[in-house]
Structure formats: C-alpha cells, structure tokens
Amino acid sequence: MITRDQLMEFDTADALAPMRERFHVPDGVIYLDGNSLGAMPRATAARVAEVVAREWGEGLIRSWNDAGWMALPGRIGAKIAGLVGAPEGTVMVADSTSVNLFKALGAALAARPERRVILSERGNFPTDLYIAQGLAALLERGHSLRLVEASEIAGAVDEDTAVVMLTHVNYHTGAMFDMAAITAAVHARGALMLWDLAHSAGAVPVDLAGAGADLAVGCGYKFLNGGPGAPAFLYVAEHLLPTVRFPLTGWLGHAAPFAFEGSYRPAGGIQAAFVGSPPILSMAALEVGIDLALETPMADVRAKSVRQTTLFAELVAQECGGHGLVEVSPREAGRRGSQVCFAHADAYPIMQALIARGVIGDFRAPDILRFGITPLYLRFVDLWDAVAVLREVMESGEWQQERFRVRQAVT
Amino acid sequence: MITRDQLMEFDTADALAPMRERFHVPDGVIYLDGNSLGAMPRATAARVAEVVAREWGEGLIRSWNDAGWMALPGRIGAKIAGLVGAPEGTVMVADSTSVNLFKALGAALAARPERRVILSERGNFPTDLYIAQGLAALLERGHSLRLVEASEIAGAVDEDTAVVMLTHVNYHTGAMFDMAAITAAVHARGALMLWDLAHSAGAVPVDLAGAGADLAVGCGYKFLNGGPGAPAFLYVAEHLLPTVRFPLTGWLGHAAPFAFEGSYRPAGGIQAAFVGSPPILSMAALEVGIDLALETPMADVRAKSVRQTTLFAELVAQECGGHGLVEVSPREAGRRGSQVCFAHADAYPIMQALIARGVIGDFRAPDILRFGITPLYLRFVDLWDAVAVLREVMESGEWQQERFRVRQAVT
Numbered sequence: 001m002i003t004r005d006q007l008m009e010f011d012t013a014d015a016l017a018p019m020r021e022r023f024h025v026p027d028g029v030i031y032l033d034g035n036s037l038g039a040m041p042r043a044t045a046a047r048v049a050e051v052v053a054r055e056w057g058e059g060l061i062r063s064w065n066d067a068g069w070m071a072l073p074g075r076i077g078a079k080i081a082g083l084v085g086a087p088e089g090t091v092m093v094a095d096s097t098s099v100n101l102f103k104a105l106g107a108a109l110a111a112r113p114e115r116r117v118i119l120s121e122r123g124n125f126p127t128d129l130y131i132a133q134g135l136a137a138l139l140e141r142g143h144s145l146r147l148v149e150a151s152e153i154a155g156a157v158d159e160d161t162a163v164v165m166l167t168h169v170n171y172h173t174g175a176m177f178d179m180a181a182i183t184a185a186v187h188a189r190g191a192l193m194l195w196d197l198a199h200s201a202g203a204v205p206v207d208l209a210g211a212g213a214d215l216a217v218g219c220g221y222k223f224l225n226g227g228p229g230a231p232a233f234l235y236v237a238e239h240l241l242p243t244v245r246f247p248l249t250g251w252l253g254h255a256a257p258f259a260f261e262g263s264y265r266p267a268g269g270i271q272a273a274f275v276g277s278p279p280i281l282s283m284a285a286l287e288v289g290i291d292l293a294l295e296t297p298m299a300d301v302r303a304k305s306v307r308q309t310t311l312f313a314e315l316v317a318q319e320c321g322g323h324g325l326v327e328v329s330p331r332e333a334g335r336r337g338s339q340v341c342f343a344h345a346d347a348y349p350i351m352q353a354l355i356a357r358g359v360i361g362d363f364r365a366p367d368i369l370r371f372g373i374t375p376l377y378l379r380f381v382d383l384w385d386a387v388a389v390l391r392e393v394m395e396s397g398e399w400q401q402e403r404f405r406v407r408q409a410v411t
Numbered sequence: 412m413i414t415r416d417q418l419m420e421f422d423t424a425d426a427l428a429p430m431r432e433r434f435h436v437p438d439g440v441i442y443l444d445g446n447s448l449g450a451m452p453r454a455t456a457a458r459v460a461e462v463v464a465r466e467w468g469e470g471l472i473r474s475w476n477d478a479g480w481m482a483l484p485g486r487i488g489a490k491i492a493g494l495v496g497a498p499e500g501t502v503m504v505a506d507s508t509s510v511n512l513f514k515a516l517g518a519a520l521a522a523r524p525e526r527r528v529i530l531s532e533r534g535n536f537p538t539d540l541y542i543a544q545g546l547a548a549l550l551e552r553g554h555s556l557r558l559v560e561a562s563e564i565a566g567a568v569d570e571d572t573a574v575v576m577l578t579h580v581n582y583h584t585g586a587m588f589d590m591a592a593i594t595a596a597v598h599a600r601g602a603l604m605l606w607d608l609a610h611s612a613g614a615v616p617v618d619l620a621g622a623g624a625d626l627a628v629g630c631g632y633k634f635l636n637g638g639p640g641a642p643a644f645l646y647v648a649e650h651l652l653p654t655v656r657f658p659l660t661g662w663l664g665h666a667a668p669f670a671f672e673g674s675y676r677p678a679g680g681i682q683a684a685f686v687g688s689p690p691i692l693s694m695a696a697l698e699v700g701i702d703l704a705l706e707t708p709m710a711d712v713r714a715k716s717v718r719q720t721t722l723f724a725e726l727v728a729q730e731c732g733g734h735g736l737v738e739v740s741p742r743e744a745g746r747r748g749s750q751v752c753f754a755h756a757d758a759y760p761i762m763q764a765l766i767a768r769g770v771i772g773d774f775r776a777p778d779i780l781r782f783g784i785t786p787l788y789l790r791f792v793d794l795w796d797a798v799a800v801l802r803e804v805m806e807s808g809e810w811q812q813e814r815f816r817v818r819q820a821v822t
Binding site: 024026029031033036037039040044045048049052053055056057058060061062063064065069095096097098099102106122125126127129130131133134135137138139140141147172221227228229230231232246247248249250251252253254257258259260261262263264275276277278279280281282283285355360362364365408 | 435437440442444447448450451455456459460463464466467468469471472473474475476480506507508509510513517533536537538540541542544545546548549550551552558583632638639640641642643657658659660661662663664665668669670671672673674675686687688689690691692693694696766771773775776819
C-alpha cells in the first residue's frame with residue numbers, strides 16, 4: 001500500500017523539489033498536461049515584458065542587431081542541442097513542428113532520390129502523417145507514406161524506404177522507441193532516420209548524435225515550457241549538412257540575406273533551414289523555458305519521472321481498481337516516456353470531470369486518459385491527490401453529468 | 412519654400428495627430444522605418460502580459476478553449492480581411508510571409524497544372540523569388556520562375572504562365588502596381604494573380620476582391636505594427652477555396668484536428684491553410700496592432716501618407732540639393748506606396764550616420780536610402796527635422812567616419 005505520507009516524505013527528500021518554485025502552478029490545480037502545454041516559468045513574464053517594452057518599443061528596428069534578435073534562433077538552437085545530444089551547429093529553432101517536419105522530410109527525400117517510401121507507424125501523431133502524405137502528393141513522383149505497427153518497423157524497412165519517421169515517445173500511449181536500436185536497423189537497410197522529439201525533449205534523455213539519427217524535429221511548448229505555440233526545432237546530422245537541400249527556401253536561409261541577390265544560394269549548415277522572420281516574442285519566451293530545463297541534469301529529471309510515472313500507475317491500480325481503467329502505457333519504465341495513459345470508453349467525460357476539479361490531464365481520441373508527468377513542477381503528493389480525485393470522480397459517477405459530455409474545440 | 416512653421420501648422424490641423432499617442436515613439440527618435448518594423452502600440456505591453464500571466468500562467472491548456480486561442484488566428488484573419496478588401500472567410504493568419512507564399516504558390520500551381528511558369532518582376536523582394544525557385548526545383552516538373560522588368564509584366568503573361576506573383580508596393584523603390592489593371596491583364600491570359608501585400612496592408616487602400624486577386628500574402632510586423640516577426644497572413648479568393656490544394660498539410664488544417672484520423676482530410680475553406688500551432692504570444696501582439704489600424708479609415712491614412720511622402724521628397728530636394736541623392740521612388744503619388752527612396756553610392760554609411768542621430772530609416776542594398784512613412788505616428792514636423800538632420804549629415808560629411816561603414820547583421 002502506497003500512502004499519502006510516504007509521498008510527502010518523497011517530496012521532502014526530493015532534490016528537484018525547489019524547481020517547482022521557478023514555475024507558476026495555479027492554486028487548486030494539479031497539472032498533468034505539461035506534455036500538451038508546459039507550465040509558465042516565473043521568469044517568463046519579465047523577460048517577455050522586456051522584449052516588448054525595451055527591445056521593441058525603445059530599440060525598434062535596431063534590436064535585430066543591438067538586442068540580438070538575429071542571433072536569437074541560433075542561440076536557442078544551440079541550447080536545445082545541449083538537451084538532445086546534438087553537436088554545435090546542427091539545431092535551429094523557428095516555425096512550427098509541422099513546418100520543420102516538412103523541411104526534414106523534404107531534405108530526406110532529396111538525399112535518397114532513388115527511394116520512394118516514407119515509413120512510419122500507424123499510431124504516429126497525425127500531423128506527422130499528414131505532412132508526409134501532403135509532401136508525397138505534392139511531388140507526384142510516386143512517393144508514398146507506408147504505415148505499419150510500431151513493432152513491425154525495423155522489419156519493414158526495405159530498399160525503397162527513403163526515410164523512417166517516428167515519434168520517439170508516442171503521444172497516445174507513452175511508448176518509447178529504442179532510438180539507437182531502431183536507427184541502426186534503419187541504417188542497415190540504407191534508409192535515413194527522422195525522429196520527432198515532441199514528447200522527448202526536456203522529458204527523457206535523448207542522444208541524437210550517439211544514436212546516429214539523421215534528422216529530428218521537436219516542440220517548444222511541451223516539456224520545454226516555451227509557451228503556447230512556441231517555435232519548434234529542427235536537427236540535421238553533421239554528415240547531411242554539407243549537401244542538405246530543404247524544400248522551403250526563404251531569405252533568412254540565404255547565404256547573404258541582406259545582399260538581396262536575385263537567386264537563392266543556401267547559407268552553410270543548419271542556417272539554410274531558416275525561412276522567414278521568426279516570432280520574436282514567442283521566441284524569447286521559449287528561451288526562458290529552455291534555460292530552466294538546462295539547470296537540471298536530464299538524468300535527474302528522468303529518474304524522478306520514472307519514479308512518478310511508476311507511482312502514478314500503481315496508485316491508480318491501488319485506488320481505482322474495478323473502475324475499468326485499462327493501463328495502455330508500457331509497464332516497463334524503460335519503454336515509457338513521461339506520461340501514463342489509460343483507456344476507458346468514457347474517457348472524454350471522465351477527463352472533463354477531472355478538469356472541473358482542477359486535475360488537468362488530456363483526453364486523446366478515441367478513448368485515452370493521458371496524464372503527463374513533468375518532474376520539474378510536479379510533487380509526489382500531487383500524484384496521490386490526483387488519484388484521489390480520480391477515485392472520487394469514478395465512484396461518484398459525476399462524470400456522467402451531461403455538462404461533461406459537451407465537446408470543446410480543443411480536447 | 413516649405414518652412415518648419417508650416418509643418419507645425421499641418422500637425423495642429425491633422426485629424427490623425429492624436430493617434431501618435433497610442434504608440435510608443437522613443438524620445439530623440441524620428442522613426443522612418445515602420446515598413447521594416449512598425450512601432451509598438453502602447454496597448455501591446457498590457458495585452459501580452461495578460462496572455463502570459465493570466466491566459467498561459469493561470470489558464471494553462473484550458474486557454475485554447477477558454478481564452479479563445481483556437482479562434483485567435485481566424486479572428487485576426489477576419490480583421491485583416493477588413494483592411495484589404497477581402498470577404499469573410501478568405502484570410503488566415505499564421506506562419507511567416509515566406510511560408511504563406513509557399514502555400515499560395517503551391518495552391519496556384521495545383522490550380523493550373525498544365526502551366527509551368529511563375530512570372531514575377533526582377534526587382535521583387537528576394538524571399539518571394541527564392542520561395543518560387545525552391546518550389547519549382549522541388550516539384551521537378553519543369554516549372555520555372557521567369558523574371559521580367561516591372562513594366563513588362565502584363566505583356567509577358569502567356570499560355571504557359573500559371574501564376575503572376577508581384578509585390579504590390581516594391582520594397583526597394585516604393586513603386587506601386589495598379590492592382591486591378593495588372594490582375595485583369597493576367598486573367599485575360601488565363602493565369603492566376605498572387606499579390607504580396609507586405610508594404611501595402613495598413614499603408615495603402617487595398618481591395619483584393621474588387622481587383623479580382625486570386626491569392627495574396629502579407630506581413631504583420633510592418634504597417635500593421637504587430638511586433639518583431641509577427642505572424643503573416645494568407646488570402647485565397649472565394650472562387651478558389653472549394654478546390655484549393657495547399658502543399659503544407661498539417662493537423663490544424665485538417666477537417667477534424669482532434670479526431671486524430673490517419674489520413675489528411677482538408678478543413679473547408681481558408682482553415683485548410685493552417686499547419687501547426689501558431690505562436691500565441693506573437694499572435695496576441697499582432698491583434699493589438701490590427702485593432703489600432705482598424706480605428707482609422709484607410710482613405711484617411713492614405714491621404715496623410717500621400718501628403719507626407721510628397722512633402723518629404725520636396726524637403727529633400729529643397730534642403731539637400733547638390734548632395735547627390737537621386738530620388739528613385741515614383742514622383743507621382745498615385746504610383747507610390749508609403750515610402751520615399753533615394754539612391755546614393757554611399758547609402759550605407761549615410762544611413763548609419765542618420766541612425767546615430769536618431770533618424771531611423773533603412774538601407775537597402777546596394778545603394779538605397781529608404782524612408783518609410785507611417786501616418787499614424789509620424790508628425791509633419793518630423794519630416795522637417797529628419798531632413799534637417801540629413802542635411803547636417805551630408806554637409807558635415809560625418810557619414811564618412813569609419814564607424815559608419817561597419818556592416819551589421821541586419822542592414
């Protein structure tokens with residue numbers, strides 16, 4: 001039996017506990033949705049206010065140089081590189097994850113022109129599949145997106161596979177691929193490996209270079225706590241950079257953007273992945289989140305995450321057994337990202353009832369209750385209290401109220 | 412002879428004069444660069460602070476529904492539609508101008524599959540040309556970007572022209588195309604017309620529907636005062652919307668983004684142009700700028716702009732004659748956007764010397780001094796004072812100092 005007192009003792013002994021004070025967590029909220037939108041670092045408000053009032057208001061156009069706006073995406077990219085095991089000069093920040101995925105897939109197909117298949121798993125996050133489908137349709141050269149089950153990926157790579165595109169931690173189930181093993185299997189058949197780190201960066205240790213990954217994209221607004229719609233990032237391995245060809249060729253990726261030459265001439269290295277002007281206010285907020293992420297060794301974050309996801313699953317079994325919640329995230333901690341998921345036919349109204357009581361997780365269609373674990377601001381006792389609310393919601397049947405069944409735009 | 416007193420009288424009589432107080436214009440600065448980065452509306456700081464602290468910090472993920480983040484890009488798009496003569500439901504806001512141009516060009520080529528040429532003017536803004544070159548190269552179907560002089564556009568449209576892509580007001584010279592006449596000529600030969608409104612939206616009257624434009628893109632951080640790197644917009648004419656095919660197919664353009672379907676199914680209408688999550692902080696700042704722009708009828712803005720650009724050119728002739736400044740913007744006000752430009756072999760150090768004295772304009776390679784006129788916050792007397800500084804800089808020769816010759820990243 002796990003007790004609330006035990007969890008309070010874990011908090012007392014937790015070396016990461018002080019990090020919670022660096023974030024704003026609203027009163028009355030237990031936030032288990034940092035994998036949809038990370039909580040706000042307390043330092044963000046002041047930093048954004050400074051960018052607005054001083055850098056923009058006072059500095060005006062001069063701030064592109066004087067306040068370092070021009071260098072900002074590269075600077076943030078270098079910091080993210082440090083979080084995901086990427087060498088200097090291989091990561092850029094700008095645009096959305098979807099747009100960066102388009103660049104990465106375009107680059108992959110250009111690097112394997114004789115191959116026609118983008119291979120992915122059926123359960124990958126839909127925007128990844130949509131972007132791949134759209135690119136294949138756009139090219140009209142017989143490309144296609146081939147989908148198999150996650151377990152079949154390695155065996156499905158063949159001589160027509162240009163690139164394998166996978167999300168390292170599945171948004172739906174929390175299952176985590178063995179990045180190095182899959183990448184090696186993909187390389188053995190001559191294909192490129194593209195990882196989506198949306199649910200990994202800032203959440204689990206990632207070693208892109210060590211795993212030999214060719215391309216990667218990731219999200220700034222989940223575990224990096226960069227704010228709503230924060231710019232995303234793109235990684236291109238050093239061996240691809242000298243010859244990389246991106247499908248989006250904007251002026252900020254030009255070798256000399258302010259020379260206003262008539263023809264596109266790509267900048268060297270990862271700089272060529274820039275397209276148009278990045279949103280500076282959102283970019284500045286992102287940097288605050290990443291600076292905070294860099295303060296704690298990823299191994300320590302992971303250790304606490306594994307303890308918390310394990311405890312959460314155990315607590316749900318202990319307190320809510322018999323309520324039909326089927327654990328769908330992997331039991332084995334090493335195969336699980338920083339989330340715990342349960343299937344239930346009425347997942348939607350159950351999650352709405354939880355949110356009404358301040359326990360904020362995510363519903364994921366068609367039937368998943370998803371609980372994201374962010375060790376930097378989640379206490380051990382929060383796990384107990386969240387599961388206690390879940391138990392009350394299930395036992396009382398309050399989730400059956402009509403008001404919890406009304407679908408909202410974002411679910 | 413124009414006198415300073417005359418200009419002060421113009422200010423006293425100017426019905427738009429009170430708008431200046433709605434912006435922050437730094438002490439000691441005469442800002443003639445609102446066409447690179449518009450000045451900060453005073454209301455922006457509070458609005459952005461609210462989005463950060465209350466909507467993100469307190470509301471967290473709930474704000475996508477409760478604070479209307481999901482609806483924000485559509486709401487701003489509707490407001491921009493009102494500024495550029497676009498019907499409801501034809502304008503969306505997200506991504507950069509360059510990325511939106513890629514979507515627009517992709518849609519145009521998909522709508523004219525039997526034609527292979529993107530036609531533009533040689534002097535168009537480089538990112539427009541680069542994006543077109545990149546798309547043509549990506550497709551590998553014989554597409555090309557053909558460039559002619561601005562005056563030759565109408566005559567150069569032929570049966571292989573899929574789309575004509577022009578910037579309404581040229582960034583370099585300030586020359587403004589006759590949107591309706593060019594569009595009609597392009598349509599007469601069966602091609603589509605795509606306008607880049609980067610230097611038009613918020614600056615000059617634009618009637619996209621009236622002119623019959625098929626596609627348009629525009630910028631949020633110039634005359635719309637949306638802040639550094641503010642999201643851009645995209646317009647698709649109603650007649651194209653039922654069959655439009657965009658090359659970027661992300662989840663937010665899906666008919667049911669949160670159903671997480673396995674295949675892309677475009678949303679109806681302009682919604683299909685959305686790709687990934689938009690940067691909400693930058694988006695919120697943009698809305699403040701657009702709300703401010705909507706307070707003044709565009710005809711009044713244009714009337715003051717024409718007076719100010721005309722006076723500025725006259726003042727330079729009157730005060731700085733003999734210093735080799737060659738006016739390159741059109742003399743005829745009806746053919747000029749909201750800027751005045753001069754060529755000079757030493758344009759770069761001259762502009763740096765002006766900026767050092769607080770007169771902020773733009774250098775545009777290779778030899779252009781560009782002065783943007785933003786009637787909402789520019790006084791008539793500012794014109795006099797700016798030209799007085801220009802005269803001092805030219806007469807003293809101070810621009811010849813070595814420190815003004817050091818090139819900065821953004822020029």
